[in-house]
Amino acid sequence: MREQLKAIAAEFRGEVRWDEPMAQHTGLRVGGPADLYIEPADLPDLRWAVAKMEEASIPYTVVGAGFNLLVRDGGIRGCVISLKALDAVKPMPGARLEVEAGVFNAMLCRIAAEHCLSGVEFLCGIPGTFGGAVAMNAGAHGWETLQRVETLTTLLEGELKVRKAGELEFGYRYLKLDPREIVVGAKLRMEPAERRVIEETMSSYLHIRGKSQRVGFPSAGSFFKNPPGTQAWRLIEQAGLRGTTVGGAQVSEVHTNFLVNRGGAKAADLLALAALVKVRVKEQSGVDLEEEVRIIGEG
Template identity: 40%
Template sequence: MVEIMRDVILGPMTSFGIGGPARFYAEPASAEEVSECLEFAKAEGVPVFVLSAGTDVLVDDEGIPGLLISTKRIKGISLEEGLLVAGAGEGLSRVCLFAAEVGLAGTEELYGIPGAMGGAVAKNAGAYGREMAELVAWADVVTQNGLARLRRDDLAMTYRGSALPEAGVLVRVALKLERSDPAKLRDAMYYYNEKRKRHQPIGQRSAGCIFKNPPGGHAGALIESAGLKGLRVGDALVSPVHANFIVNVGQATARDVKELIRLVKARVEEVHGIALETEIEFMPGGEI
């Protein structure tokens, strides 16, 4: 039986290092335990939130008022009927490494992206022209109605988003990949990861890219040309390395980050006439 904990601080579980407590918290290791969690939330009358690897998310300083389900213990990577199948808690880079070792191509550009498979599918992670939407064959999702297998079309994956069922918890993902030479795949992974290291604030506390790229442009370039690199609110800083990253350089709060996002959005719209849209998820909700 899965353990349900109370008042668990979420900050240490996120790549930003920011966030207050979850009223209830659980780490299920299987679809069956996820179902137990959903039944608990229904009985308590509280909303459900899902945390994958804790990247690409900003948790409020006050925390969240419901049940936070972490999928980090839902593991496993295997080959099934010609597909690479991974648990939602498997790290995206670990899946990329596995694919390369067995000679399956398609994930090389994604190697080095922080995060786990659950979040990568939910947010349609992508880099260097590659997106998860191109690779996903199906995903197993647990809802109050039980376990359902959703095909790629059912997921309706869009730029940094998907149509997962409300209060649904993704537990397994299958990728359809092509055969290739493992050595070539490892070389490609190294190339993209080194490129990422040169242009992103690797090793600093951030949630990844804050804003979606607007059509035909790059959010980071717009922010930089507006003179906003190094802009700071409290301990939240627009990265001098890549302007589409906000880094926590000390004890930044969610309030600091949100205010910095507002300032950046306003200045970019003033200078360029473009309204940037945020890419990260705000817990327990809302937009900026």
């Protein structure tokens, strides 16, 4: 497979890195090496690379900014494809925005405010990229990303696929896609509003998030989904797990649904801590917690 990867990398226009530590590309700062890590220069470059990988039967994994990602210590075989360079935002008539997957959520919010378009303020404090927010239907303050999506553009088997919102199946932290389908962008339905009002709303959201979620150490954000009718942090707190550690991993002392890297943690530490949290919460409350964080790679 290495020789096949070299042949593909030789014709690739974007950035190429070999044996790249995924710890440099995740919010948790853990994760073993990817055999090949690439950043396509643009959408045609992405389509070309994916087609070549599929033609050669090489496994590939698509990532955003890595803030909702835990890569195991053995790393990732094949190719990791980052969409960071797909970072365009284009205002459209009728209070619409066309947004590529690699745009950071904070940047999307700033551009929307500059154009006096309201509707994505809730994303301002959620780290990561828009593509990741779409793929997991990220949300906050009563809003979810896919509530704003008018059309979604994905890449599957070399072809771009555009679907209207009514054709999408989604729910809490969930969007149904083919496992090989890559979110490349979307058109958002927005609402005209005064820039001052939009910025005041974002400021209030950031203040709330800063008070409750400024954990001070590398994390992946909320590690577990909220079970129906309750909140994961509350269940973890009730199980007496605040501050619990395994190796360099800890249940945050600030927000108990954040598992943090206190320094030198391995992915195995975080996985062991997550398993302990699930067992203790099940014993205490009878609730099965489900990871919100995407876990990939070899152990």
